[in-house]
Amino acid sequence: MTNLKPAIDFTHIFDAVEFPDAYKTSYVANAVVTPTYEDIRRDFNLVRSEYHLLLCLAHYEELTAQDVARMTRRPRNSISRAVHRMLEHHFLERVPDPTDGRQAKLKITKAGLKLHAEISAYLVKREAEIFDILDKSERVQLQMLLGKLAQHAAELER
Amino acid sequence: MTNLKPAIDFTHIFDAVEFPDAYKTSYVANAVVTPTYEDIRRDFNLVRSEYHLLLCLAHYEELTAQDVARMTRRPRNSISRAVHRMLEHHFLERVPDPTDGRQAKLKITKAGLKLHAEISAYLVKREAEIFDILDKSERVQLQMLLGKLAQHAAELER
């Protein structure tokens, strides 16, 4: 007898749950992304909203804080705080919009881009660990399906 | 001229990002799950860990707090807090394990199951809103791919 205490099958819930597609999607997302947030906090001293801000600015010429809030679906005050901290650390710069006194355009700096590249390496590696289980044609198929889903989700009312 | 302020294409990042599969997976997961957490807090007065606990117990005969922590990949103290609040509200019951004085077995109550059913209705609806964009064969294909991914993710070291 090798194992007196039979381990519980933690994956039973994957298909028992009432919303199995959403559940598994969330589970996979958490397996890839969530542990990385801890790495990012420990190694780069950025909290989640700060990293989201960095990620967005790395892929758009310029954005307002409100743009980032909408893209990431996070509250404006979290983004506001993140902007201030990232400004302090010179990972981005802010230019008031001359045509609209309420808002300011945010741009990433060289230092910010460098930081982003380092953090991305973590996530690229983590993505590979999970998604490499699929073969080439499965991966292509998944990309197509995720593309449709993400696009559709983006169009939904919040 | 209909729109002087051209909207930014918030979906550009979907394929520009360095880890597009992980990014879109996370985005879709958040689109389904995250807004629901707010509903659950407002309408049912449960925080995230409490809901996770309820969800797990709804699908297993009995679990220890540690089991739930591992299944959901959440810290033990969050689960501990959740257990106490859910006990107060009689959504679960706790029986000390006679064979191991450290742990206690948790079971969901009738009231807990009822609550779970109500909350699930939200998530089933939300899942449909997103995933119904796929046709039948796409949906079947996605289920297969997500099954592989989730299973693989569950086997990975944390």
Added chain:
DNA sequence: CTAGATTTGTTCCAAATGGAACAGTATTGA
């Protein structure tokens, strides 16, 4: 033209969160 409504970014505050240390129990191995 202008009063009301809307938008952006901010501050305040209460609540949620998670790491660390801890006590009690169980297991291991010399």
Added chain:
DNA sequence: TCAATACTGTTCCATTTGGAACAAATCTAG
């Protein structure tokens, strides 16, 4: 046998989080 180690659940505490209210700027309708 029993000391060292590991595990479960808990408390403590510092940090993160997000709703609400707000000021300032802009837009809208009459």
